[in-house]
Amino acid sequence: xxxxxxxxxxxxxxxxxxxxxxxxxxxxxxxxxxxxxxxxxxxxxxxxxxxxxxxxxxxxxxxxxxxxxxxxxxxxxxxxxxxxxxxxxxxxxxxxxxxxxxxxxxxxxxxxxxxxxxxxxxxxxxxxxxxxxxxxxxxxxxxxxxxxxxxxxxxxxxxxxxxxxxxxxxxxxxxxxxxxxxxxxxxxxxxxxxxxxxxxxxxxxxxxxxxxxxxxxxxxxxxxxxxxxxxxxxxxxxxxxxxxxxxxxxxxxxxxxxxxxxxxxxxxxxxxxxxxxxxxxxxxxxxxxxxxxxxxxxxxxxxxxxxxxxxxxxxxxxxxxxxxxxxxxxxxxxxxxxxxxxxxxxxxxxxxxxxxxxxxxxxxxxxxxxxxxxxxxxxxxxxxxxxxxxxxxxxxxxxxxxxxxxxxxxxxxxxxxxxxxxxxxxxxxxxxxxxxxxxxxxxxxxxxxxxxxxxxxxxxxxxxxxxxxxxxxxxxxxxxxxxxxxxxxxxxxxxxxxxxxxxxxxxxxxxxxxxxxxxxxxxxxxxxxx
Ligand code: AMP
Ligand code: MG
Numbered sequence: 168x169x170x171x172x173x174x175x176x177x178x179x180x181x182x183x184x185x186x187x188x189x190x191x192x193x194x195x196x197x198x199x200x201x202x203x204x205x206x207x208x209x210x211x212x213x214x215x216x217x218x219x220x221x222x223x224x225x226x227x228x229x230x231x232x233x234x235x236x237x238x239x240x241x242x243x244x245x246x247x248x249x250x251x252x253x254x255x256x257x258x259x260x261x262x263x264x265x266x267x268x269x270x271x272x273x274x275x276x277x278x279x280x281x282x283x284x285x286x287x288x289x290x291x292x293x294x295x296x297x298x299x300x301x302x303x304x305x306x307x308x309x310x311x312x313x314x315x316x317x318x319x320x321x322x323x324x325x326x327x328x329x330x331x332x333x334x335x336x337x338x339x340x341x342x343x344x345x346x347x348x349x350x351x352x353x354x355x356x357x358x359x360x361x362x363x364x365x366x367x368x369x370x371x372x373x374x375x376x377x378x379x380x381x382x383x384x385x386x387x388x389x390x391x392x393x394x395x396x397x398x399x400x401x402x403x404x405x406x407x408x409x410x411x412x413x414x415x416x417x418x419x420x421x422x423x424x425x426x427x428x429x430x431x432x433x434x435x436x437x438x439x440x441x442x443x444x445x446x447x448x449x450x451x452x453x454x455x456x457x458x459x460x461x462x463x464x465x466x467x468x469x470x471x472x473x474x475x476x477x478x479x480x481x482x483x484x485x486x487x488x489x490x491x492x493x494x495x496x497x498x499x500x501x502x503x504x505x506x507x508x509x510x511x512x513x514x515x516x517x518x519x520x521x522x523x524x525x526x527x528x529x530x531x532x533x534x535x536x537x538x539x540x541x542x543x544x545x546x547x548x549x550x551x552x553x554x555x556x557x558x559x560x561x562x563x564x565x566x567x568x569x570x571x572x573x574x575x576x577x578x579x580x581x582x583x584x585x586x587x588x589x590x591x592x593x594x595x596x597x598x599x600x601x602x603x604x605x606x607x608x609x610x611x612x613x614x615x616x617x618x619x620x621x622x623x624x625x626x627x628x629x630x631x632x633x634x635x636x637x638x639x640x641x642x643x644x645x646x647x648x649x650x651x652x653x654x655x656x657x658x659x660x661x662x663x664x665x666x667x668x669x670x671x672x673x674x675x676x677x678x679x680x681x682x683x684x685x686x687x688x689x690x691x692x693x694x695x696x697x
C-alpha cells in the first residue's frame with residue numbers, strides 16, 4: 168500500500184471549532200461539559216483493515232480510488248493516525264429519549280476528525296463512529312461492533328442513492344479489537360468484532376445541540392449555535408435576527424417534513440427518533456435499530472427497546488417529527504420570544520405533511536395531479552390503499568413495482584400481483600373483492616392521465632425503488648462478514664447504487680423476506696446495543 172499523505176490533500180476550514188470555545192478540560196473522562204465540544208483523540212486500533220469504501224463519497228470529498236485504497240486512508244479513517252493539523256473533537260448535545268428529557272448525551276462514540284473544504288461540494292465534516300471513548304461516553308465504551316457498522320455503512324449509502332437526505336458513509340474498517348456486547352440485554356454478553364465507520368456531512372448538529380444549552384439557561388450558547396447554523400448551512404436566510412431565526416425554524420420544519428415523506432415513500436423506519444438523532448439540516452442521521460418495511464404495516468417498529476410503546480413505529484414518524492420540532496421550538500424560544508409564529512410553523516408542519524404525502528402517493532401510484540387540491544376520489548383511493556395493504560401481508564416494495572405494470576385485463580390482476588403476498592392462504596374471496604374494487608377505482612383514475620402507459624411506468628419506477636436494504640439482506644451480509652467474507656457487502660453496495668433500475672442480474676436482492684427471516688434477530692428485531 169502506498170502512502171499518499173492525505174494530510175496534504177485536505178483543506179481544513181475548522182469552522183465549528185474556530186467559532187465555539189472548547190471544553191477547557193483536555194483529559195478524556197466522562198463529565199458534564201458546558202461548552203459545545205471537547206477535543207479528544209481517537210483510540211489506536213490493533214490491526215485495522217478496510218472492508219469497504221464508497222467511491223462516490225470519496226469523490227465527494229475529493230479523494231481518488233488510489234488514495235482511498237492507500238495505507239494513509241486506512242490509518243486515518245480507522246482512527247490510528249491523526250496527522251498534524253487535524254484537531255479531532257466530540258460534540259456536546261442533549262436530547263429527549265423516548266419522550267423523556269435525558270440531559271447531556273453528546274458524541275459518546277463519534278469523533279469529528281476534521282472540518283474540510285472539498286474541491287466541489289463545499290464544507291464537510293469527517294466523523295469517525297466507534298473510534299473510542301470521549302467525555303460524552305458516560306458508562307459506555309465508545310466503540311461500535313461490526314454488525315451495527317455494516318448496517319450504518321450500507322444504509323447511509325443506500326439512502327443517498329435513493330435520493331433521500333442523509334449523512335454519508337465513506338468507509339468501514341475492522342479495528343482488529345474485540346468489543347463486548349449484550350445484544351438483547353439478557354445477560355448473554357459476547358466479544359464481537361470492533362469496527363469504525365467514517366461518516367461525512369456538512370453538519371452533525373442535532374436538535375439536541377440546542378436543547379442542552381437551553382435546558383441550562385445558557386441563552387448565549389443557544390444564540391451562538393443558531394447564528395452559526397444560519398451562517399453555515401442556511402446562508403440564504405441572511406444575517407441572524409428575529410425574522411431570520413423564525414425562517415430558520417420554518418425551513419427546518421420543511422426539511423424534516425420532506426425527510427419523513429421520503430422515508431414513508433420507501434418504507435424506512437428510523438427506529439430511534441430521539442431528538443439527539445434529528446439533524447438540523449434535515450438529513451437521516453444515526454442508523455441504529457432501523458428497519459425497512461417488508462409487509463406493509465404502519466404499526467411496525469424494528470426496535471426491540473420500543474416494542475411495548477411502539478413510539479417510533481412506521482406510521483407515527485411524522486407525528487414524532489412534529490413532537491421533536493416542538494422541542495426544538497422550545498429550545499430556541501429565547502431568541503424569538505413569541506410563541507405564536509412558532510406554533511403556526513408547527514401547525515403548518517402537519518398541513519404540509521399531508522399535502523406532501525398526497526403528492527408522494529400520487530407519484531407512487533402514477534396518478535397525475537391537475538390541481539393542488541386532491542379530488543375526493545383521489546384522496547379516498549390513497550387512504551384506502553393503506554387499509555388494503557394491511558389486510559393481508561403485502562410486500563410494499565414489490566407491490567408498487569408490480570402495480571406499475573398492472574395488465575389491462577382485470578382477470579390477470581391477481582396472478583400479476585401474487586409475488587407481493589407473503590401468505591397465499593390470506594388471499595380469501597373477501598380479500599379479493601376488496602382488492603379488486605380498489606384496483607378498478609385505481610385503473611379508472613390512472614386512465615384519466617394524459618401520459619402513455621410506458622411513461623406512467625417509467626415515472627412510477629423513478630419513485631418506487633426495486634431494491635431496498637432489506638433487513639434480512641443486511642443480516643446475511645453481516646453474518647458472512649463475521650466469517651471473514653465481505654463479498655455480500657460489496658454486492659449490496661453495488662446493487663443499492665441504482666435502486667430504481669431493473670438490474671435483472673441482481674433479481675435475488677429484490678425478493679421478499681424469506682420465511683426463515685420472519686422472526687430472526689437482526690432481520691425483524693434489533694436492539695439499541697451496537
Ligand atoms: P443513540 O440513540 O444510539 O444515537 O445513542 C444515544 C447516546 O448514547 C449518544 O450520546 C451516543 O453517543 C451514546 N452511545 C451509544 N452507544 C455508545 C457507546 N458504545 N459508547 C459510548 N456512547 C454511546
Ligand atoms: Mg445518536
